[in-house]
Amino acid sequence: MLKLYAVPVSLYCAKLRIVLRHKQLEWEELPPPGGYGSQAYKDLVPGGSLPALDHDGHLFSDSEAIAEYLNELQPEPDMLPGGKLERARIRERSRFHDTRLEPALRALFPMIGRNPGAEAVSEKWSALAERLEQMEPLLPQATPHLTLADCGMPVTCLWIGELARHFQAPSIMSARMQGYLEGLNAHGAVAGELAQYAPRLKTWMASR
Structure with missing residues (x-):
């Protein structure tokens, strides 16, 4: 199951939602525990950045890294095409x-x-x-x-x-x-x- 930690108006969170939509992937969207910038969230994501993705217990952040991961997770349609x-x-x-x-x-x-x-x-x-x-x-x-x-x-x-x-x-x-x-x-x-x-x-x- 894909879990996306996000806030509604974050540009980078919206960017990833476009990738998820285009790939027709299902995901659960969650607010950062304790709110953005909270220690509770930093205990989960040390850098405290949004978005972050949890895929079956494997959690990582950085929108570029997540986007490329999703592109490999669901190869079609390819969003990094060509030579x-x-x-x-x-x-x-x-x-x-x-x-x-x-x-x-x-x-x-x-x-x-x-x-x-x-x-x-x-x-x-x-x-x-x-x-x-x-x-x-x-x-x-x-x-x-x-x-x-x-x-x-x-x-x-x-x-x-x-x-x-x-x-x-x-x-x-x-x-x-x-x-x-x-x-x-x-x-x-x-x-x-x-x-x-x-x-x-x-x-x-x-x-x-």
Whole structure:
């Protein structure tokens, strides 16, 4: 049995739910014991990070490691396809999302619901725009197949849209990025996750 320790609005947890949906795997989703950051959860997952996966008593964390594990656990549909060069490019794009784009988005989180000042928001927003621009050359020409590199982007870009409205910031989504997202959102696993995630995000934003 697959048990996923997750919280509703975590981007990385949503990323894994897209993988699970696309693989048509069944899983039980659990909140971290004691809450995120609690000692009870750290006793289970020493790093305290989310998500974490328990598969028949074998527990590990890190969304990339879990995603690749799930891809091997259920080989079809293959989400890391092709030869070694194509797989390397998929990993490159996935790592860029996790280590460059998402942290630039997360840098805006402390400003939500506060009055940080236009200059402070503009600086962070420009840094996020730069990361999006840097990612464009890594994008595939089309998205007929959903890969591991694609699963973080739909929710990250949903956040970007919500934060643009919240901060009244200019759009930073290029036509190419919008076209890429439209292709992603056509996949059933992505559409299913966004249908549940979008209301959660709006509720969370309203509570700030």
